[in-house]
Amino acid sequence: MATFLSLIGRFSARHRLVVIGAWLLIVTVLIGTLVIASGQGSPGTASSSIPSTQSSQALERMSQEFPDLGTSTPASLQLVFQSDTGAAVTDAAVTAQIAGVLTDAAGIPDIAFVSDPFDAQKPYISQDGSTAVATLSFGDLSADQQKASYQAALTVQADAPDGLRVEIGGNLVPLGAPPAGIGEGVGVIVAFLVLILTFGSLLAAGANLLIAVFGVGVGLVGVLAYGALTPIGDTTIILAPMLGLAVGIDYSLFILTRFRAELRTGRNVEDSVARTTGTAGSSVVFAGLTVIIALVGLLVANISFITEMGIAAAFAILVSVLMALTLLPVLMRTLGRRVLPKKERTRRTNAVETHTDGSPDAHSSTRTGFLRSWGTFVVAHPVRSLLAGVVVLVIVAAPILSMKTAFSIPGGADPTSTQRTAYNLIIDEFGGVQSPLVVLAEADGGITAQTTSVQDALAGLPGVQMVVPGPISADGNVALLTVIPAEGPIDQQTKDLVQQIRTDADSVPGVHLEVTGETAIGIDQDQALQDALIRYLIVIVVISLVLLIVMFRSLLIPLIATLGYLLSVGASFGASVAVFQWDWLDALIPAPQGDPMMSILPILLVGVLFGLAMDYQVFLVSRIQEMHNTGMSPKQAIIEGFSRSGPVLVAAATIMTVVFAGFATSTFPIAASIAFGLVVGVMADAFIVRLILMPALMSLLGSAAWWLPKWLDRLLPNLDMEGHALDERPESEADKREALLVSE
Known part of the structure; x- marks a missing residue:
């Protein structure tokens, strides 16, 4: 892989106008498609319903038996x-x-x-x-x-x-688009400042942000162009911009950091671009592929609008990866040594540091700094570090035990609005009259004689306020009854009532009951998402283990990495419950709080955090593996790899955090809750799992951390993430001559 990507990087560096022209052509085609398709009218909006639920099937049956009633309110x-x-x-x-x-x-x-x-x-x-x-x-x-x-x-x-x-x-109250906030813009500005501090170069920081922002733009235009041709849901593009921006910045940061390190070894600019694309580019491809697989894996949920969100975000990630491998090398070749701080821009003959291992930053073993000291401390005190990290994550995750979810919040998302106030007043004074259950009672021999018995049976169930008889179908076999619950649609008593009606579906001899209506549909959709979460989590864990085994050629490292990811997810869930369900940060987060969490939040957080966690795992452990493969002892390899990759990981996680924090200030509840969950998840995974738990556990395991059965080692493909094949390639005469010249 490293050799192939190195060739891509070298081609991009040598043919800059071709690469720029290709991207401009892609953008032009996407914009043209969007404009032309939009001019022909909107294709409509995709449904957010889940057709496989019992209530959805009963609703379809109701429309067949009572066509004059319709299914819309x-x-x-x-x-x-x-x-x-x-x-x-x-x-x-x-x-x-x-x-x-x-x-x-x-x-x-x-x-x-x-x-x-x-x-x-x-x-x-x-x-x-x-x-x-x-x-x-x-x-x-x-x-x-x-x-x-x-x-x-x-x-x-x-x-x-x-x-x-x-x-x-009422239902005529328009939801409207959330007002534009400044949080997203502030997040980008802070991210830019972090980049400047990280690189010490305005040009390098600008190039990093430019690639990320351009990638987000292309990704969004692509999704919108598709949406102009095919109906998509209103929530489809929620994930794409925040994820595209975050990973776009991180991937470019990772590659630019390696590019600067390659320049410091004395290589000429083009060779540095090629080698960087081959080595750091391999990690970016692997990390990006992992995120894409996680997002596309939302297909297992079998819920259309969830799948749309995942695929749209996956497309944005794909664009970010492709830009990092093609357009970023163009900028690196153009900027040359100007990506370095000004004091380092000297003649190569005076700036080259001779390294015995031929790798960038080989002198880092003599470096001092906070992260190196921190890594040394964790390796020296693994048990203490491990226990402290786990305790913190468990405490943050504790509120998950009280987590409640709802597919939608009745009365509108804003608890201070007149709509929600009106809804709550009606609930308090009239029970669940706004959220009736519709029951279909069917008897093959005719339902008329049984209607009273069905009505009495339903009225006797716990949580029923009243039962109102309705029309009978044309063939006389199906009766429609309206059940008014005593509580609202997201109250547990109402959920239990729906389940009880289904449990007692055949309690009246000769009659079968089905329940539908908006309330039952919402309850079923919430349950469907909970069930999908379990399936998806299993898929994610399997994918994590397989991909990490292939990359690191180890069994234990993938296992502890996956366990760490699960702790990060738990912390994200727990903090989200405390904020959005318990109303802990109402003064800081403008989005409505105090309600059950949206049903889609857990499954989206599981998918997105998996991808980001694997990014950090790749950034950190690939360097440790590189040091281990040079013959260093396990603990020394951890310290060296930690000191080299730690700054990049900290910068990347900080950028992710501020970008997501910007989106967390949105007044749109779904966007704000997703972004806040990602803020906590990123901080937990990067700063606790990867910077504390992972080195601590690897220190305890020692050489056993890299154990892999020989038969499995023979079966696994060699991805060459470290770029060993590049070391074996002879340098051309032209490259040798260029190495004697002053760098650009």
Whole structure:
């Protein structure tokens, strides 16, 4: 692999205009596709439903038996009224105020009907008389009409008389796009500052960031171009920009760091580019491939919108890897020795350091510094270091025991909004009337005679507030019943009720029950994602072991690396529960908190953190392996590899952290929760697992860490990650002549 990648790097360095032209052509094609496809109209939005669930299948059955009912919920708003003075809504003065508001509501554009909460036939007043609810019904509305109608409703709310509280809920409330924040931009700026401090060169830092940002742009344009041709979900591009930017910076950082080290050995620029692409490029390819496999592996979840997010992010990673292998060598060849700090830009004949092993930074054995001292300490005190690291991770992960998930948060994601307030008021006063369960009761010999028995059986279940009989199918075999739960859709009692209905599906002789509706569908989708998480975690662990065994030709190192990854995931989950479920950082994170975590969060964190953890594993252990293969003792190899790769790992993890932290300040709950989970996961994996647990365990294992059965060693391919094949290649006469010249 090293030889092949070295040739790619040398080609890119020698044919810079060709490489730049190829990338410009790719960008032009993608932008052209996006523009042309967008001009032909939107292909629509992909569904986020999970069709294999019991409730989804029951919904399809319901649409077949009751085609006139449809499966969509009509657009509506609920106006929830309470008196600020505590007076009952049936008080004459309060009733008059409500009547005035409803008169104003009748003037809302495109409104079809305004219900009267005081209607004697269908009153909508709480038992204690404190709350009244009016429903505003609408027909089919365009997006612009929905926005206009909702804005008009807000005006009605604002014009309500003093002393009357009016909250607006319902499904017409537009979710809207989250307002643009500055956190993402601040994250990029801080990342740039970290790069400047790392390289000591503005040009090197700029080249690093340029490749990453350009890669994100190309990746996003590619995903959007695909979305202009084929329906994709609204959440498809959530992962792509944050992951593309983070790994794009890290991969370029890793390669540029090695390039600078190669220049310091006295090699000419082109040879340094080629060797860097062959060695560091091999690690980047392996790391990128690992992330891509992890993201594409989301296919095992068998959930379309999750798969779309993973594939879109995988495409962004692929672009970042390709740019690091082709476009970055162009910049390295162009900048030459200017990637070094100014004081190092001297004639090569005066700057060359003679190394007996021919490797860059071979003099590092005499280096001092914090990371070298830290590595020495960990190797000298492995048990103490190991216990301290594990204890910290376990404490951070502890809240995972209280983790609750929900596919969607009813009433909107913002707990301070009028929509959520209205929803909660209705839940408190009327139970689960907003989240009914739809039950299909089927009897082959006709259901009419059994309807009362079914209704009584359902009414007797725990958690049922009332059962409302509905229509009977044309053939008389299927009846539709509406079950009003006592609690909301994400309450455990409601989840238990859905399961109990299915358990008792055949409790009435001759009748079979199925349950569907938005509440049951949400519960099933949440469970489906939990089940998919287990499958995916198993796949991830297997992939981790196989890939690391192939790369490091060891059995124990992959095992401890995978166990460390699982600890990082646990810490990420635990911190996310503490923040987004327990509301611990409300003052720092603007996204809504205090609700169950989104169901998609755990599975996405598992996939993304796996890829990032393998990046750090490759960055760290590949250097340790390189030192070990030169004949160093196990502990000395750990210290040397640690001191050489540690600065890159720390810089990479710091950059990842600040980039993700920028996204964590988003007001969009999904993006913020994913980003925050990644912040904690990256910090846990890089600074505790890789910089403490891994060297500590390797120190305890000694030479056994590199043990591999001989039969397996013969079967595994030799990837040559260290670039040994490059050392065996003779230097050309042209290269020798160039080595005598002053570097660019």
